[in-house]
Amino acid sequence: MAVERPGFLEDMARRLAVARGDEPADLVIKGGRVLSVFTGEFLEADVAISGRYVAAIGRDYQGRQTIDAGGQVLLPGFIDGHMHLESTKLMVDEFARAVLPHGTTTVVIDPHEMANVFGLDGVRAILAAADAVPLDYYVMVSSCVPASPFESNGATVDADDIERFLREEPRALGLAEMMDFPGVVAGSDEALAKIQAAYRTGDRHIDGHAPGLSGRALNAYLSAGVRSDHECTTYEEALEKRRLGMWIMIREGSAARNMEALLPLVLQLGPGNCLLCTDEREPDELVSEGHINAVMRKAVALGCPPYHAVVMATLSAARYHRLHRHGAIAPGYLADIVAVPDLERFEPSFVLKAGLMVAKGGASAEIPKASAPDWMRGSVRVPTLSAQSFQVTANGRVRAIGVEAGQIVTRSLVVEPRKSNGVALADPARDLAKIAVIERHKGTGRVGVGFVTGFGLQRGAFASTHAHDAHNVVVVGVDEADMAAAVNHLAAIGGGQVAVADGRPIAEVPCPIGGLLSDRPVEEVAEAVRRMEEATRGLGVTLPAPFMALSFLALSVVPELKLTDRGLVDTVRFELVSLEV
């Protein structure tokens, strides 16, 4: 790490006095069974805490405050090794309020959605807002902003920006998932410049993102110093990557769930080089299922020894990210401590973060209010649209994006649209809807229009500013007036999600902070997300998680056919293509 963690040096003398027993601890947890992540033993001992750190594990410590753990197991705070805060739609304080009761005390975020809107100033603002929040937010600086030259995003992040950010921000651990793995493998100047920027700034490192990468290309990727992957979907893939030194982040997100496929790696070879992450998780799931504890629960349910599940969620994540004061309950480590009645459910009865009680019985303590600066609002800059904005003419057949459940890849289809006076129209009877992407960062009013099939939409429209990676406005509709109403409504509320029928919004999830994050409490956001799901069902949508699917339809680096504000992109040939065939 670039510098020591707050309080470690400053409080050293007092912490030692507490360990010696010469001064009372600030807090002593008695009656717990401390899991040593270094040996797998359960230690029946007091935990003496001084300031933000554990001072000692031992007998008969005295403290100003005492907690009786009543025979429960004490675990180190859980760590999410890789996630996008924006997927939760929660601001930093509300995210903490959502996950602290589940035992998460540290997250390593890649806020590349925010970076696509505001550049690294957006990331700085998020970190600044998190200053007073009792959850450790570390950041990997976004490596691929914009994701491709076809995307019109809000800002560009180049190698110099990355280097400056890493030098200035002690919470920055390195370079976020290097999604441009073809660029790295090919040795492109831009990709290597970013990697070198990260390694030039000292003890920083590099997350990978390389679905299916294998053989020589994988070797090249690793030769550049990329260290991890959270995109493994099969045992064989993960095994090849681990044997070459890669850290395997086993991901259980709201969409991508890989524990079942990857757990055999842990069962057969031990938990070495494996850690846990969620990548993307919806707010309603955070509330109902949990966070990293839900991932541990699933691992154990599938046969993982609980000790190994804990090690992956704590020590291994800390070691991978070089967070030397995290990941264990031991002297000199942060007093991030989770008390659980059992090692199956991992439902904490209380949670300490840096020595403070932050959650009890599933409820969070009061979290200081975090706020975003005003300039992060009003970021959806779109001129008022009308039905005409989405009209396209076509003489013959047109390309259509084929969406399938649970896939972010799409098929490139050719269909005969319904037509009226040479204008190509949606056709709900054949599940053919219109889709549009509207540039929203610079107010250019640029609109790309196409067709999409797979949602099952029968009436109205729905739209979102969660649209990887440029996070423009993406809208799907069978009625062009409803599409215009949806986009206009998002512009009015500053972004988020909306469903429209008969010209009026019927459900919304406002995300006024950059069009990505809500400023409302987690319960409210989770409820809005549930209502939105119902509303789209009411419009006929049959596709599971339609907004998740929607959010990937503008991502021009995933096969086969995608749409940006510049038009349709054949992402296999990596070129713009016309609507008409």
Added chain:
Amino acid sequence: MAVERPGFLEDMARRLAVARGDEPADLVIKGGRVLSVFTGEFLEADVAISGRYVAAIGRDYQGRQTIDAGGQVLLPGFIDGHMHLESTKLMVDEFARAVLPHGTTTVVIDPHEMANVFGLDGVRAILAAADAVPLDYYVMVSSCVPASPFESNGATVDADDIERFLREEPRALGLAEMMDFPGVVAGSDEALAKIQAAYRTGDRHIDGHAPGLSGRALNAYLSAGVRSDHECTTYEEALEKRRLGMWIMIREGSAARNMEALLPLVLQLGPGNCLLCTDEREPDELVSEGHINAVMRKAVALGCPPYHAVVMATLSAARYHRLHRHGAIAPGYLADIVAVPDLERFEPSFVLKAGLMVAKGGASAEIPKASAPDWMRGSVRVPTLSAQSFQVTANGRVRAIGVEAGQIVTRSLVVEPRKSNGVALADPARDLAKIAVIERHKGTGRVGVGFVTGFGLQRGAFASTHAHDAHNVVVVGVDEADMAAAVNHLAAIGGGQVAVADGRPIAEVPCPIGGLLSDRPVEEVAEAVRRMEEATRGLGVTLPAPFMALSFLALSVVPELKLTDRGLVDTVRFELVSLEV
């Protein structure tokens, strides 16, 4: 690490091209079975090397040069996690020549002997001399120089010196063994200032040294951020330390050998948090037994799974020391590769260091000559002594140091010396010899005189400038004229070891570099050490490893009675005591 390792960034583009197969490798090892330290698998694959690094593990790579490993196992280069170069008496080039054929490619040295003579300039000179040597010398900066206020050494190293050194020297990994564990535990200003200096300089860390430390004191020591211990002698001690997060360095030195006692920790709990070190190893043993490979051999002979022995000698040592390019054969790692025919003997058939062939069939390649600057010579500054220099008067009984085989602790005895005209004399018949320590850094001529029993010396004298930690001249003799001749000879040759009979040197190991290191080839030094052993046997010495014992008799921080140039030190009460009781 503070900066990337040489060549990693510079050669990245070409290394990727090699991995892709677009350019020929500099070297390809074919026909080997690569042990993956991440999974324990043996991979039948080529190893393609580009510059100093591994580019790829895979099939059908082409190279400008090819080696056929003939079915042998390929292991990462071995790492000694903690050692004192001065114990080998070898200069950096000759040490490399001695250990490279045994598979050691990286050592983490604590040159605190040199620091006691020259301060950190001595350490800088050693590292500068190692620049062209194909073995990685990393350094932990000495934490306790001088070891105590009773010792007259050549230089003092304070917290500011430590911080400056760590900021300037990229090969410095942190603070060396914090021997002043009572000071750390008590929270002494000086000890904490040194620790804080290390942690202020970024990603540096701290080696421990805490024999027998347990319970609250151990917790306090760890609370200060000390991370390892190489002084464990029992399973119980190592278990307590490991469960609290300490990294256990299993030591097999020439004197202290702990593998047998500590291996159960590995057998029962796995190799996690364990690594290997030698601490101190004599040159003749390096030649005859080996180095870290000898430690691995012993582990396997005692029942350690070979994979675990390898992990402790490679990946774990690298991870402990945060050497992120060391410890594995994998893309992006240094091409430090050891080929062995079996995993029992660990006798390499060839060794690569950073892609270069540095040893074959037990013989080192030619190593560039390393030289010490002239100011490191002539450091034994002692006025010409005579028999009178060692005369002491005594009316009654005197204190004597009781030496025992294989122990660095001594007993504090009281004996009746032989006397002649009120002068107290040695008495070989009762195994009572005289011992003296002569200040040799500033030329003060200060001599401390005492008595010692346990060597079995019958005639003559022997002397050494290897005398922890101040490295003054220490001499033991039954004849005062021979004692003077021994000291005068060491002053003349600039230090080392000498045995004297009838006024003349009968064996010597010259160590003109700081009185600590030889400038001769390893074979010659090993042979001189063997002859010295014979010579002292010829003088009647019965104690095994008499020079090893001698080197600890001036160390004023180990119980019970020691001698410095200022006189006898009761190291339990930590005060000077008179010779006469």
